[in-house]
Amino acid sequence: MDVIVGGGVVGLSLAWRLAREGRPVTLVDPAPASGASHAAAGMLAPVSEVTYTEVPLLRLGVASLRRWPAFAAELAADAGLPGPEALDLRSEGTLDVAFAADDLAALDELAAYLERLELPVQRLTGRECRRLEPMLAPSVRGGLLAAGDSWVDPRRVTAALLAALDRRGVQLVRARAGELLRDGGQVTGVRLEPPGGDGRPAELRAERVILAAGAWSAGLAEVPVRPVKGQIMRLRSPQPLLTRCVRGTVHGTPVYLVPRGDGELVVGATQEEMGFDTRVTAGGLYELLRDARELVPGVTELEVSEVVAGLRPGTPDNLPLIGPSGTPGLALATGHHRGGVLLAPLTADILLGEEGELAAMCSPGRFRDIS
Amino acid sequence: MDVIVGGGVVGLSLAWRLAREGRPVTLVDPAPASGASHAAAGMLAPVSEVTYTEVPLLRLGVASLRRWPAFAAELAADAGLPGPEALDLRSEGTLDVAFAADDLAALDELAAYLERLELPVQRLTGRECRRLEPMLAPSVRGGLLAAGDSWVDPRRVTAALLAALDRRGVQLVRARAGELLRDGGQVTGVRLEPPGGDGRPAELRAERVILAAGAWSAGLAEVPVRPVKGQIMRLRSPQPLLTRCVRGTVHGTPVYLVPRGDGELVVGATQEEMGFDTRVTAGGLYELLRDARELVPGVTELEVSEVVAGLRPGTPDNLPLIGPSGTPGLALATGHHRGGVLLAPLTADILLGEEGELAAMCSPGRFRDIS
Numbered sequence: 016m017d018v019i020v021g022g023g024v025v026g027l028s029l030a031w032r033l034a035r036e037g038r039p040v041t042l043v044d045p046a047p048a049s050g051a052s053h054a055a056a057g058m059l060a061p062v063s064e065v066t067y068t069e070v071p072l073l074r075l076g077v078a079s080l081r082r083w084p085a086f087a088a089e090l091a092a093d094a095g096l097p098g099p100e101a102l103d104l105r106s107e108g109t110l111d112v113a114f115a116a117d118d119l120a121a122l123d124e125l126a127a128y129l130e131r132l133e134l135p136v137q138r139l140t141g142r143e144c145r146r147l148e149p150m151l152a153p154s155v156r157g158g159l160l161a162a163g164d165s166w167v168d169p170r171r172v173t174a175a176l177l178a179a180l181d182r183r184g185v186q187l188v189r190a191r192a193g194e195l196l197r198d199g200g201q202v203t204g205v206r207l208e209p210p211g212g213d214g215r216p217a218e219l220r221a222e223r224v225i226l227a228a229g230a231w232s233a234g235l236a237e238v239p240v241r242p243v244k245g246q247i248m249r250l251r252s253p254q255p256l257l258t259r260c261v262r263g264t265v266h267g268t269p270v271y272l273v274p275r276g277d278g279e280l281v282v283g284a285t286q287e288e289m290g291f292d293t294r295v296t297a298g299g300l301y302e303l304l305r306d307a308r309e310l311v312p313g314v315t316e317l318e319v320s321e322v323v324a325g326l327r328p329g330t331p332d333n334l335p336l337i338g339p340s341g342t343p344g345l346a347l348a349t350g351h352h353r354g355g356v357l358l359a360p361l362t363a364d365i366l367l368g369e370e371g372e373l374a375a376m377c378s379p380g381r382f383r384d385i386s
Numbered sequence: 387m388d389v390i391v392g393g394g395v396v397g398l399s400l401a402w403r404l405a406r407e408g409r410p411v412t413l414v415d416p417a418p419a420s421g422a423s424h425a426a427a428g429m430l431a432p433v434s435e436v437t438y439t440e441v442p443l444l445r446l447g448v449a450s451l452r453r454w455p456a457f458a459a460e461l462a463a464d465a466g467l468p469g470p471e472a473l474d475l476r477s478e479g480t481l482d483v484a485f486a487a488d489d490l491a492a493l494d495e496l497a498a499y500l501e502r503l504e505l506p507v508q509r510l511t512g513r514e515c516r517r518l519e520p521m522l523a524p525s526v527r528g529g530l531l532a533a534g535d536s537w538v539d540p541r542r543v544t545a546a547l548l549a550a551l552d553r554r555g556v557q558l559v560r561a562r563a564g565e566l567l568r569d570g571g572q573v574t575g576v577r578l579e580p581p582g583g584d585g586r587p588a589e590l591r592a593e594r595v596i597l598a599a600g601a602w603s604a605g606l607a608e609v610p611v612r613p614v615k616g617q618i619m620r621l622r623s624p625q626p627l628l629t630r631c632v633r634g635t636v637h638g639t640p641v642y643l644v645p646r647g648d649g650e651l652v653v654g655a656t657q658e659e660m661g662f663d664t665r666v667t668a669g670g671l672y673e674l675l676r677d678a679r680e681l682v683p684g685v686t687e688l689e690v691s692e693v694v695a696g697l698r699p700g701t702p703d704n705l706p707l708i709g710p711s712g713t714p715g716l717a718l719a720t721g722h723h724r725g726g727v728l729l730a731p732l733t734a735d736i737l738l739g740e741e742g743e744l745a746a747m748c749s750p751g752r753f754r755d756i757s
Binding site (some may be wrong): 295297300301304305315317 | 619621665666667668669671672675676678679685686687688689690693
């Protein structure tokens with residue numbers, strides 16, 4: 016039996032895909048779908064979020080984005096939902112906008128760079144941007160449309176995954192995995208905390224433990240994963256202000272706005288190296304509000320419905336750790352940093368045995384001393 | 387019997403003072419201490435908040451501030467608290483700071499004006515301000531110390547009032563007063579909503595109804611009271627950042643910071659004419675954060691523990707309506723706008739029969755058509 020530690024979007028997706036293959040699986044999490052996946056905006060935007068140094072991450076993202084429509088359709092069917100639109104999966108693209116001459120030049124370079132990677136995007140004037148998104152600030156001077164980029168509501172995805180697991184009879188143990196059980200050099204299960212209680216066993220034995228505990232992974236095994244704090248805000252609008260994702264760089268920090276069909280507008284996100292700190296701070300909230308106003312002045316009138324901080328699992332090279340750990344009995348599916356939602360379908364495929372260059376890029380073997 | 391409609395700081399104070407005098411009193415409110423009194427910062431700062439056109443309001447405020455120490459001491463004793471410090475009543479004064487030359491000149495004028503009113507204040511240089519409050523922004527160029535101004539925690543005050551009412555056996559009816567009962571030209575009680583239920587009577591008969599329903603008063607009688615929305619924020623600090631109240635004008639809007647002994651820092655408040663709208667908005671929150679950062683940059687690191695909007699009961703001349711309404715059986719204690727906490731002791735004295743110039747200033751008779 017596989018035991019998956021961690022009930023975020025990655026762990027839940029894995030449990031669901033393993034169960035679909037008929038493999039026995041148990042998932043352990045004291046509060047599934049309450050961490051980074053609950054905070055996340057759900058951008059599936061590998062192209063518009065690319066940076067020059069991260070071509071491998073771009074390739075992983077593009078490969079996983081291609082898997083999303085089928086993943087969503089199968090998940091919706093398995094969860095008993097009418098269709099993938101119940102997950103708010105949308106593909107109107109991301110519009111990356113610029114205010115200053117410097118930023119415009121950077122968009123030109125980025126467009127040329129993406130063309131060379133055979134990922135065509137469309138350069139737009141400020142007027143063309145506002146034709147697409149009339150609520151954009153008049154000061155927007157140009158943009159880049161990544162027409163293939165998509166987004167989804169992560170809360171609907173994790174709710175659907177929990178429903179699908181339930182329908183397939185997967186055991187969900189609502190407890191904390193306190194430590195890995197080891198026998199010689201082999202991982203043989205997990206010890207639960209608190210032990211026993213509620214008729215629960217104190218230990219779960221497993222042929223394989225898959226560590227999908229996100230930012231908390233380093234508490235269970237020697238993995239190079241650290242928490243990267245993100246503060247994110249949800250606004251409520253009577254009708255949607257935007258028809259697609261909009262991102263831009265304001266005062267040197269990137270900000271994005273993700274519109275939902277029901278009028279919710281997600282504004283994210285800070286990136287802070289603060290350890291296990293999930294406080295919403297005056298400074299973080301100030302930056303989100305300031306930058307969102309700069310992009311779309313009309314947000315001023317919207318209600319602030321939620322502000323939350325989550326912890327992304329960062330790795331030294333910003334690539335996830337997926338596959339056998341090197342320690343017998345222990346596999347990894349962690350370190351997804353900002354890409355947990357985007358990379359969930361690909362992660363499951365790799366854990367289910369997909370090989371090749373993409374799997375190799377994510378191999379934990381690239382780091383030493385994992386155990 | 388008196389029936390008081392409204393369980394904010396004004397209605398609760400009245401009920402307590404009437405009960406202390408041995409008069410039978412019942413208070414009606416579906417959710418006492420949950421409206422403007424719950425949102426309020428609790429500044430007792432008539433001097434630093436003065437504006438040139440509002441000398442009557444200044445005089446009311448100064449008179450009520452003088453009553454606060456005795457009010458707090460008696461309330462604490464009656465509520466079974468160890469002493470008035472349990473209400474966080476503090477009197478270190480308010481520091482009004484200025485950034486620009488214009489603002490400095492305005493402080494000079496204000497100081498001269500207050501001297502003429504025999505309310506001496508102290509003009510300080512920027513350096514003197516920072517000596518008093520080291521966390522102030524380096525850009526603060528001068529200030530005005532109103533040494534007599536005080537502040538209190540309104541939530542502790544209303545909790546103490548509820549405890550004191552309970553100890554004195556005052557009946558608290560947790561229902562909404564739907565309308566006033568009238569017999570000919572006379573008010574004879576209130577009709578409760580929903581009627582009956584929980585063994586509650588559908589009506590309460592009264593010799594006198596005292597309307598203390600704040601922003602909701604105009605729903606029960608013809609009084610010139612309107613809601614003035616205020617958004618206010620609470621930050622949490624490991625230790626207090628300030629030792630006294632600090633206020634200033636940033637980008638043309640006044641902002642104040644009120645420190646509590648436990649490290650809480652209250653930042654307020656917007657003033658918006660939005661009707662009965664209690665949404666926390668992106669624009670309101672943005673202004674509070676921006677202005678607080680401008681005054682005290684260190685707030686950036688603090689946790690945002692609460693954001694709430696309340697509705698102040700505004701009147702055409704910014705003075706409260708206290709006393710007989712002109713309609714037999716109906717008295718008023720409403721329209722306190724930004725001064726409910728400050729003016730609560732004076733309001734009770736006037737309703738208990740204090741006469742003279744202060745009572746005359748608050749007389750509802752100054753407006754026509756109250757009924």
